[in-house]
Amino acid sequence: xxxxxxxxxxxxxxxxxxxxxxxxxxxxxxxxxxxxxxxxxxxxxxxxxxxxxxxxxxxxxxxxxxxxxxxxxxxxxxxxxxxxxxxxxxxxxxxxxxxxxxxxxxxxxxxxxxx
Amino acid sequence: xxxxxxxxxxxxxxxxxxxxxxxxxxxxxxxxxxxxxxxxxxxxxxxxxxxxxxxxxxxxxxxxxxxxxxxxxxxxxxxxxxxxxxxxxxxxxxxxxxxxxxxxxxxxxxxxxx
Numbered sequence: 001x002x003x004x005x006x007x008x009x010x011x012x013x014x015x016x017x018x019x020x021x022x023x024x025x026x027x028x029x030x031x032x033x034x035x036x037x038x039x040x041x042x043x044x045x046x047x048x049x050x051x052x053x054x055x056x057x058x059x060x061x062x063x064x065x066x067x068x069x070x071x072x073x074x075x076x077x078x079x080x081x082x083x084x085x086x087x088x089x090x091x092x093x094x095x096x097x098x099x100x101x102x103x104x105x106x107x108x109x110x111x112x113x114x115x
Numbered sequence: 116x117x118x119x120x121x122x123x124x125x126x127x128x129x130x131x132x133x134x135x136x137x138x139x140x141x142x143x144x145x146x147x148x149x150x151x152x153x154x155x156x157x158x159x160x161x162x163x164x165x166x167x168x169x170x171x172x173x174x175x176x177x178x179x180x181x182x183x184x185x186x187x188x189x190x191x192x193x194x195x196x197x198x199x200x201x202x203x204x205x206x207x208x209x210x211x212x213x214x215x216x217x218x219x220x221x222x223x224x225x226x227x228x229x
Contacts, residue, residue: 004158035219043159043202043219056216091158102206104151104217106158 004107006092012113018080021110024073025094033093033104034067034077043091049075050097082114119203124224127193135188135223137203142183147206149217150177150188152199159202159219162188198227 005024013019025032033048047057052069060067064083069075079086089111093104120138127133139148150162163170163177165186170177176189190197202222 033216042221043153045216045218048216093158102147103161103164104159106160109158 004092004094004105006090006107006110008110009108010111010113012115013082014115015083016081017114018078019082019086019112019114021077021090021092021112023075023077023092023107025075025092026105027073029094029096029105030072031095031097031102031104032069032075033095034075035091035093035106036088037091037109038088046077079112082112084114087112087114119205119220121201121203121220121223123221124226126226126228127190127197129195129227129229130192133190133193133197133225133227135190135201135203135225136185137187138185139203139205140184142205143207145207148177148179148183148186149204149206150175151202151204151217151219152197153202153222154196154199162201164206193225193227195227195229198225200224 004026007022031050034046035043036046037043044059046059047067048055049069052072065079067077089109091106091109093106095102095104147164147166149164151159152162153159163172163175165177165179178187200222202219204217
């Protein structure tokens with residue numbers, strides 16, 4: 001299995017631009033998570049989906065952030081408009097909810113820099 | 116969400132055992148104890164989890180106190196590749212038929228000396 005795939009791996013954009021981060025979860029997994037990691041705030045859960053349905057988006061910082069999961073094999077996290085304080089590493093993770101461990105598998109992350 | 120407390124950093128020598136402590140005095144009866152680690156420039160990876168009994172797997176052992184208010188992750192022989200941030204996390208099994216939400220704290224930065 002290729003694991004969780006994220007693209008792009010690096011993104012540099014100017015303030016005010018729209019940014020779209022993409023994630024392909026592990027085949028067969030039915031839960032998907034988006035996290036953000038910064039030095040100041042550590043690793044924060046932004047939103048998670050079960051069976052393509054958003055379950056908890058309480059971690060989404062503000063209306064500029066939106067996430068979708070149109071099918072079981074693809075999810076996007078969009079920031080519009082982007083701001084310098086959005087600079088962070090964004091991780092996507094997936095898991096098989098019925099498994100006893102609920103082990104989450106993380107992707108390699110997307111490093112976003114907003115100038 | 117129940118809170119965990121871990122030392123900010125620890126040091127170990129290569130090929131020696133490492134005991135990483137975690138306090139979770141407000142743990143509830145339905146909270147599972149999960150450990151993840153994050154190697155430099157990588158996403159977190161699952162290490163081990165348990166509820167009441169001690170657990171072993173190929174990566175580590177998890178020792179859980181009888182009152183469940185603390186636990187210890189044991190790496191039996193540290194290698195340089197074990198240098199990482201180790202996170203101790205509580206996951207509530209009960210809410211709505213089980214939530215698989217994990218709340219990461221600041222973790223313990225483990226340095227391994229050759």
